[in-house]
Amino acid sequence: MSVYRLPFTVYRKIVVGFLFLSSIFFFLSSPSFAAERFFEVKAKKFSYTPNIIKVNKGDKVSIRLISEDVHHGFFVDGYGVKTSAHPGMEGALSFTADKSGRFSFRCSVTCGSLHPYMIGYLYVSPNNLWVWGVFGVLALGLISWLITSKKKQKDEKLKLFGIIPLEWRFPLTKFKPLRALLKSRWFPFLPIVFNLFIFTIILLAGFIGGLGAGNYNFGVMIVWILWWVLLMMFMVPLIGRFWCMMCPFPLIGDWIQRGKLINVGKQKSWGLGKRWPNKLRNLWPLVILFWVSTWFSGFFTVKPFATFILLGAIILIAIIIALFFEKRTFCLFVCPVSGFQGLYANFSLFGVRSRDPEICKKHVPKTCVVGNEKGYGCPWMELPYEMNRNTYCGLCFECLKTCPYDNMDLVLKPFGQDLFAERRRTDDVYNRRSTDEAYKALTMIGIFLSFFLAFQGPYGHLRDMVTAKTFGLHGYLGYLLESFTIDFLLIPGSLFLFAWLSKLASRSKEVKLKDVFVNFSYCLVPVGIAIWGAFSLGIIFPNGSYLLHIISDPFSWGWNLFGTASIPWTPFFTGLMPYLQVLVTLGGMLFALDFGYKFSQRTYKDIGEAKRGWIPILIYLILIHIFFVRIFVG
Amino acid sequence: MKKNELFAVVLMFLATIGTVIGIFAYEKSRAKGYYTVELTARAPLNGNWYPRKFTVPFGQEVRIRIRNIETVSHGFAMPDFNIEPAINEIKAGEVKEIKFLADKKGTFPFFCTVWCSNEHLHMSGEITVE
Numbered sequence: 161m162s163v164y165r166l167p168f169t170v171y172r173k174i175v176v177g178f179l180f181l182s183s184i185f186f187f188l189s190s191p192s193f194a195a196e197r198f199f200e201v202k203a204k205k206f207s208y209t210p211n212i213i214k215v216n217k218g219d220k221v222s223i224r225l226i227s228e229d230v231h232h233g234f235f236v237d238g239y240g241v242k243t244s245a246h247p248g249m250e251g252a253l254s255f256t257a258d259k260s261g262r263f264s265f266r267c268s269v270t271c272g273s274l275h276p277y278m279i280g281y282l283y284v285s286p287n288n289l290w291v292w293g294v295f296g297v298l299a300l301g302l303i304s305w306l307i308t309s310k311k312k313q314k315d316e317k318l319k320l321f322g323i324i325p326l327e328w329r330f331p332l333t334k335f336k337p338l339r340a341l342l343k344s345r346w347f348p349f350l351p352i353v354f355n356l357f358i359f360t361i362i363l364l365a366g367f368i369g370g371l372g373a374g375n376y377n378f379g380v381m382i383v384w385i386l387w388w389v390l391l392m393m394f395m396v397p398l399i400g401r402f403w404c405m406m407c408p409f410p411l412i413g414d415w416i417q418r419g420k421l422i423n424v425g426k427q428k429s430w431g432l433g434k435r436w437p438n439k440l441r442n443l444w445p446l447v448i449l450f451w452v453s454t455w456f457s458g459f460f461t462v463k464p465f466a467t468f469i470l471l472g473a474i475i476l477i478a479i480i481i482a483l484f485f486e487k488r489t490f491c492l493f494v495c496p497v498s499g500f501q502g503l504y505a506n507f508s509l510f511g512v513r514s515r516d517p518e519i520c521k522k523h524v525p526k527t528c529v530v531g532n533e534k535g536y537g538c539p540w541m542e543l544p545y546e547m548n549r550n551t552y553c554g555l556c557f558e559c560l561k562t563c564p565y566d567n568m569d570l571v572l573k574p575f576g577q578d579l580f581a582e583r584r585r586t587d588d589v590y591n592r593r594s595t596d597e598a599y600k601a602l603t604m605i606g607i608f609l610s611f612f613l614a615f616q617g618p619y620g621h622l623r624d625m626v627t628a629k630t631f632g633l634h635g636y637l638g639y640l641l642e643s644f645t646i647d648f649l650l651i652p653g654s655l656f657l658f659a660w661l662s663k664l665a666s667r668s669k670e671v672k673l674k675d676v677f678v679n680f681s682y683c684l685v686p687v688g689i690a691i692w693g694a695f696s697l698g699i700i701f702p703n704g705s706y707l708l709h710i711i712s713d714p715f716s717w718g719w720n721l722f723g724t725a726s727i728p729w730t731p732f733f734t735g736l737m738p739y740l741q742v743l744v745t746l747g748g749m750l751f752a753l754d755f756g757y758k759f760s761q762r763t764y765k766d767i768g769e770a771k772r773g774w775i776p777i778l779i780y781l782i783l784i785h786i787f788f789v790r791i792f793v794g
Numbered sequence: 795m796k797k798n799e800l801f802a803v804v805l806m807f808l809a810t811i812g813t814v815i816g817i818f819a820y821e822k823s824r825a826k827g828y829y830t831v832e833l834t835a836r837a838p839l840n841g842n843w844y845p846r847k848f849t850v851p852f853g854q855e856v857r858i859r860i861r862n863i864e865t866v867s868h869g870f871a872m873p874d875f876n877i878e879p880a881i882n883e884i885k886a887g888e889v890k891e892i893k894f895l896a897d898k899k900g901t902f903p904f905f906c907t908v909w910c911s912n913e914h915l916h917m918s919g920e921i922t923v924e
């Protein structure tokens with residue numbers, strides 16, 4: 161890349177832009193005078209009235225808490241003050257609102273199954289963070305536009321942020337001990353057994369915990385606080401299907417099919433080994449299954465027994481599918497958490513790749529596909545020797561074991577490189593970029609929205625809908641309809657609209673609208689990862705302390721294994737949390753912008769079309785990110 | 795090779811069945827030396843204390859395990875005995891254990907100490923020592 165000076169007009173644009181944005185900022189943050197404010201807050205399962213409290217910075221805020229049913233609490237994020245009220249016995253709280261922004265106030269006394277999600281919002285204006293967040297989004301958008309509008313020709317080499325070439329690789333398996341570990345038949349068997357142990361406790365706790373409240377239950381807390389957060393924040397974005405590597409669910413199925421647990425038995429399945437139908441060899445079954453399982457989120461995230469049923473069903477179905485179908489058909493096409501892992505794994509830093517294609521070309525039969533005495537042919541039905549995307553690679557490392565030339569590596573690669581990868585030759589129908597993956601990316605955004613609004617929003621009636629307090633249009637059915645409308649119509653519709661605008665703006669004749677739609681939908685991968693990460697922060701900071709309790713007393717039997725059973729609920733970093741959420745959201749946008757222009761270049765024929773076609777998508781990204789910042793802090 | 799496979803299978807069973815057996819064995823060992831009573835706490839309209847009346851042997855160390863299977867908090871008090879540890883609240887879904895020495899004969903009341911419902915005052919039971 162050559163260094164060139166920005167022309168004068170660009171400087172002028174930047175100055176004007178910043179002046180404009182900062183004038184908005186000062187307008188919105190005009191100071192006001194301190195006052196004494198008094199609020200009477202009624203608490204009932206699982207909402208507050210009023211659910212939104214607005215004060216100005218510097219105000220002295222007094223709150224009288226009245227409970228209408230059971231013992232409830234009132235804890236203010238960021239301020240760390242709390243009170244509680246029994247029916248007939250009020251609670252009182254006063255503090256000076258000396259920090260500005262939006263803060264959740266939440267129930268601090270276990271009051272029922274949805275207790276951890278009983279939330280209202282306190283606004284202390286001026287809400288600077290919200291303004292700065294919008295400012296950040298606009299600034300990123302402006303910078304992206306300035307950079308892209310100056311381009312004279314298509315990039316010859318794709319580079320992440322114009323710095324790291326996308327084909328950059330670093331083979332981690334250069335390190336002998338790591339290669340030896342990955343080639344051992346005990347790996348990943350040992351991590352799997354460890355998780356088998358953990359999930360045995362989870363299932364037992366779920367079974368014993370019954371229909372009680374979930375926040376003192378090992379099953380509910382480990383799965384929905386620890387596992388989900390680790391999955392969404394670390395495993396998937398950094399390492400891809402790292403969870404699948406150590407997932408215990410398919411173990412029994414593998415055992416039945418192979419007749420051996422760790423040694424290499426028959427390559428052909430002991431089961432029927434049928435082939436999954438071609439029509440369903442894509443992400444669609446996973447899109448639908450995951451969406452359907454979110455229907456029950458109001459139960460299995462809070463009720464121990466529902467968690468038991470869900471996990472039990474997954475394990476049973478995994479075994480049944482393994483009996484009828486070949487290899488990891490269950491993981492590829494049925495497991496509800498497989499879909500987003502597969503799609504988001506394309507963003508991850510790691511991957512299994514072959515090193516020298518020439519060696520692979522000459523090697524017949526390809527042992528990474530058919531297996532040999534060292535290991536099994538790829539259980540995920542990939543073609544490891546030419547694999548260039550993480551979507552369907554379960555990181556089982558069989559191909560490292562079966563390759564006689566040590567030609568398979570675990571590599572480090574730039575974020576998101578796989579999103580640009582196209583299968584050169586497809587042996588199987590599922591290896592292509594298409595609407596199934598686009599819809600996976602889109603529904604993940606919709607599901608995020610419903611989850612956030614129900615579990616981190618101030619709306620008690622939404623929580624009633626999700627937990628099916630009433631059925632019917634204003635109850636559970638309404639929730640299902642709403643989630644269908646958002647996930648399958650509104651969000652895809654909005655992208656479709658902007659894809660159409662993009663095609664229009666590009667003035668391209670030959671490009672198909674569907675391709676524009678599919679290509680740009682991959683922008684939503686980093687966006688989805690970021691907002692789910694920010695969502696997870698909102699779970700782990702306020703509620704992480706439950707984990708200390710449940711590891712000491714997993715079955716609520718009065719145990720105290722590690723001496724932490726009596727640690728009370730202690731939220732931490734709740735003041736820092738909104739800032740981190742905004743940062744993470746902006747981080748996602750940074751990647752989306754970088755990827756987006758690259759997608760535009762590959763969608764459209766020449767640089768002119770690509771630059772014009774990019775503008776509507778850029779606007780789309782700016783709009784949705786303003787929306788997300790609003791969701792988190794506005 | 796054969797040995798490895800066997801070892802793996804053993805590990806797998808240890809992680810599953812072994813864990814379950816271990817958990818119950820540990821629980822059993824904790825109960826040693828005590829006369830144990832299982833008590834379920836529910837608001838009066840949902841079933842009240844269960845059992846509401848029970849008998850324990852005189853002179854024994856008694857362990858009462860109170861399981862709150864509801865989604866509201868309950869409490870437990872038995873003023874005639876020195877119960878350990880003192881508890882003021884048993885949260886929803888939680889289980890608490892108390893211990894005491896049954897050193898008096900007769901029938902004594904116990905009740906909930908947390909406003910759990912409008913019928914809260916009726917949430918009481920009787921323990922007989924003989």
Ligand code: SF4
Pocket residue numbers: 403404405407408409410478490491492495496497498554
């Ligand atoms: S796809 Fe599902 S069942 Fe298969 S390994 Fe991954 S998480 Fe486990």
Ligand code: SF4
Pocket residue numbers: 512537538539540541542543544547552553554555556557558559560
């Ligand atoms: S390519 Fe196949 S064999 Fe290799 S690690 Fe991935 S899933 Fe396993």
Ligand SMILES: [Cu+2]
Pocket residue numbers: 203204205206231232233267268269270271272275278
């Ligand atoms: Cu509450």
